[in-house]
Amino acid sequence: MVGVQTIFEPTRRDEIVSDNPLLESHEYELRWRTVTLNEVLKQGKRLDASVFGIEGKHAREILKQCKWPLTTITGPSGLANAFYPTRFKRILVEESDYPLFLPSQIKEIKPKPKGFLSPLCKTDFRALEVKKGQILFTRSGTIGNCSFVGKILDCQTMSDDIIRITSKRDIDAGYLYAFLCTKIGNALIRTNEYGAVVSHIEPEHLDDLPIPNPPEALKRQIHDLVVRSYSLRDESNDLLDQAETMLYNALCLPPVEELVPHYFDQCDKLRNYTVNLSDLAGRLDGSYHIPLVDTILRQLEKGAKEITRIGDTRISKRIILPGRFTRVFVPEGQGAVYFTGKHILELDPSNKKYLAFAKHRTRIREELTIRKNMLLVTCSGTLGKVVLVPQHWDGWTMTHDIIRLVPPSEEIAGYIWVFLASPYGQELIRRFTYGSVVDHIEAEHIVQVAVPLLKDVTTQAKINQLAVEANAKRTEAYYAEQAAIRIINEEVIYATS
Secondary structure (H helix, E strand, O other): OOOOOEEEEEEEEEEEEOOOHHHEEEEEEEEEEEEEEHHHHHHHOOOHHHHOOOOHHHHHHHHOOOHHHHHHOOOOOOOEEEEEEOOOOEEEEOOOOEEEEOOHHHHHHOOOOOEEEOOOOOOHHHHHEOOOOOOOEOOOOOOOOEEOOOOOOOOEOOOOEEEEEEEOHHHHHHHHHHHHHOHOOOOOOHHOOOOOOOOOOOOHHHHHOOEEOHHHHHHHHHHHHHHHHHHHHHHHHHHHHHHHHHHHHHHHOHHHHHOOOOOOOOOOOOOOOOOHHOOOOOOOOOOHHHHOOOOHHHHHHHHHHEEOOOOOOOOEEEOOOOOOEEEEEEOOOOOOEEHHHOOOOOOOOOOEEEEEHHHHHHHHHHHEOOOOOOOOEEEEEEOOOEEEEOOHHHOOOOOOEEOOOOOOOHHHHHHHHHHHHHHHHHHHHHOOOOOOOOOEOOOHOOOOEEEEOOHHHHHHHHHHHHHHHHHHHHHHHHHHHHHHHHHHHHHHHHOOO
């Protein structure tokens, strides 16, 4: 057929994943469609199949049937403007006025800077700052992740790998964010990927992406729900900050970076120390014996009523680390929600998959399912990320690379979370790290992590209460965002009459 090409795109129908590459198996079915030469020319003569993908075409067909008029995301008549700062060579220092946040962090509830930019960097630092109400969008690698700028990221310096979307009217900001969070919105974005190895998207790719333009009252309803969701996240973070401050005051703790460890030779260039044979504990790796840990423990002993361990039955009644296994995934709605430690700090973990009940029913019931007020600790790769399971995660499943700590009751769960997530708790967890290429810790290591109990039980109970309230606000934030997405699906995208 003259002037017509057939584009083939493999898609995963059923995925079987194992940690051993030799055991990985994928079944594919072939998705295809025919495109005309005019379509190829209109897409800039691009021949990559994702541009003409089935999902993107289906999304556009659905929007054509929408009862509301269509406009575009950006462009002269669009709802917003989009840009990203000019690339520059990063110079990282230990601390500066320019903390750097990376694309992988934009969906985190309480992100912390991954480094600090030196003032010597040849860039416009003001252009790197994001503003409250903007939408952030990852443009490289895993594209399509988006976030709404709340109080915690306002005026912070963000990577140039993040597209900043600024709505022309405030009312459109939350509406546009909710649209990009829908499957239709995300499918449209992914059809504009380019790059043979790493996928990218540019601001100009948003100029032609259609979006319904419903009445202002409907937009306002969606926008207000998004704003409320992010306000609740900020309130949650404020409560956790308050709880950590109370913990520090109760234990008379200085910032951990102000602690001065004792070294064998106080020279500036080399950290050196001695270890008694009786203290080796079977570990010959130097990181296990760093003097900072001893300094932390001595500091905790000064202010605590007692130093115990996570293995104490007052702290945990069960610690679960599932064994490795071959995972079988199925389409959405046909299995248990499953996510990994990479997304543990997100409100609604991205890239969720669905674990087959038929293959993993026993393991799901006994090991993988997480429950409200469990503590989760990452134990492979990036170690020591700690969260308290919120209500909306209850019944979901997680990777085997997460240690599940089951506290005896809600009366202690929040307090443990606050301590383990603090810089002091993080140092005590990471001391057990082992592994030459990929870092790991095991359940028997978590059992040994020190936890201080406060002299004032009322203060300890208050810290716990603040943490539990913070977690409840995260669930409220999740439901507010889901309500916005549900409205935009039911009353905007799929509204045909």
